[in-house]
Amino acid sequence: MSKGTLFDKVWDSHTVGVLPSGQKQLFIGLHLIHEVTSPQAFAMLRERGLKVLFPERTVATVDHIVPTDNQARPFSDRLAEEMIQALEDNCKQNGITFYNIGSGSQGIVHVIAPEQGLTQPGMTIACGDSHTSTHGAFGAIAFGIGTSQVRDVLASQTLALAKLKVRKIEVNGTLKPGVYAKDVILHVIRTLGVKGGVGYAYEYAGTTFEQMSMEERMTVCNMSIEGGARCGYVNPDRVTYEYLKGRKFAPQDSEWEKAVAWWDSIHSDADAEYDDVVVFDASEIPPTVTWGITPAQGIGINQAVPTTEELPADDRFIAEEAYSYMDLAPGKPIEGTKVDVCFIGSCTNGRISDLREAAKIAEGHHVAQGVKAFVVPGSELVKQQAEAEGLDKIFQAAGFEWREPGCSMCLAMNPDKLEGRQLSASSSNRNFKGRQGSASGRTLLMSPAMVAAAAVKGEVYDVRELLN
Structure with a gap:
């Protein structure tokens, strides 16, 4: 060799x-x-x-x-x-x-x-x-x-x-x-x-x-x-x-x-x-959350959306585009941003360990009023294992929808799509314009546990507060 x-x-x-x-x-x-x-x-x-x-x-x-x-x-x-x-x-x-x-x-x-x-x-x-x-x-x-x-x-x-x-x-x-x-x-x-x-x-x-x-x-x-x-x-x-x-x-x-x-x-x-x-x-x-329209436009949960002055010159043009599309103001904290849809799944975070971590956060809480939250296992085997462990019951008791396996609202080549200007907290991998099925839909990428926290709080939330 x-x-x-x-x-x-x-x-x-x-x-x-x-x-x-x-x-x-x-x-x-x-x-x-x-x-x-x-x-x-x-x-x-x-x-x-x-x-x-x-x-x-x-x-x-x-x-x-x-x-x-x-x-x-x-x-x-x-x-x-x-x-x-x-x-x-x-x-x-x-x-x-x-x-x-x-x-x-x-x-x-x-x-x-x-x-x-x-x-x-x-x-x-x-x-x-x-x-x-x-x-x-x-x-x-x-x-x-x-x-x-x-x-x-x-x-x-x-x-x-x-x-x-x-x-x-x-x-x-x-x-x-x-x-x-x-x-x-x-x-x-x-x-x-x-x-x-x-x-x-x-x-x-x-x-x-x-x-x-x-x-x-x-x-x-x-x-x-x-x-x-x-x-x-x-x-x-x-x-x-x-x-x-x-x-x-x-x-x-x-x-x-x-x-x-x-x-x-x-x-x-x-x-x-x-x-x-x-x-x-x-x-x-x-804990990291994206605020813009590329996965590189991310910040810590306790940080604010960066201003153009804080960014390298080469990143400022796309930042201006992101401010406009995402309707997030530079200098405003990302925590507290209201969400409409919360999606746990995808090839990035749809495995059994992802569902376990999200279930820890969901247990004992309930999805906030006006928020649509759903969990999509990454495979039939993941679904079977999650159900054997009772994770599906935890999610359903907390107000999450429990779905069948698939890519779901990642690429959204199926019925799972954002509508209009909805803002999604997503455990998937891309936050490009229109990525989750709506030409004007908006995506914030984060961990499954952070998505669960956003679902029960109705806004981007520091999962560490719920762990404590």
Whole structure:
């Protein structure tokens, strides 16, 4: 095994060719597909008379367009029904494993692959979804790709890419109560900017990440793309192996020890060279909330919306745009901002640990009058586990709606949408204009616990006050 970072080792071991452009042809170990970016890709294969080269390395689910209130077929949305039918047909025709609604394993693509043990250290993973970087939490190199690239991977199991630089993001120390993995990545993006990671892979290191669970690491890696990075990863360790052991597609019996030995070998070397290193102190990270129209426009819960004078010159134009769109005044505290909708879910924060933390805040309280609050598990397995633990009852008693699995009000390609100028407290990953289904809807990103706090208070609220 060559020396260097995990990224170098995985990249080199999966390079199968060099193209005339100078790009490397990278073998993709696992290809994840869903109903949104795959129909056109399959159509392009048929036009060229091509077949899926390695259907056993492709796994499908349906997530973006599924309704979360009533999943009876056919869907009331004709286009959504056509999209799921196309995925069903394409998987059947090509012998691809498909986790459909009711299978017990359906859910958001970046939730189901880890919980099935499909995601493993040292893999290359691709999916026609920008948040594929989630899988880097396992020490995989995972890329979100476009529709034409989905076609390429289906046809050749390879991807043409230029090699990235590697930035080490080191966070050390213990997070304070009320501060979560979501706050860590929002703080990183706030500091480095949405373009700071362009051309980079982010390696997350330091004692803070070592202390995180796998689900917390997934939250951080999930939003690497929001900081401009092509992918993000954490070196595999005991936490990784304990999560994977015994899962359906994880190595079994005698193969397990062989796999662990391999996974240990790909860990970044102590003397690995990085293109850049940035260090953070975990104790300085507060509960963080976005105030603007990019994930970098974030502040601590006890801070005020920054004035243009407080911002770097390059950030002032988009700040002015954000003030106008969000209707938030510069210099005004973010805490106390009234909310209309509170959404807990998404591939960032729809896992069982996210729901547990939110339920701790919801228990014993009730959703504020005039606020719509709902919880959407990330998968059928997450839903089953949450219900077995009674989390659904806690949420419902507090006035939250308990939904079926799906992407829901993240991309809002389903009935879960903001209406008009509604302001949403959301545990999802993007706060762009119109992101949650309304052309004028507004989004504040925060941790699931902070969303729960906003729901019961009716306004942006410091979750630490409720923990106390």
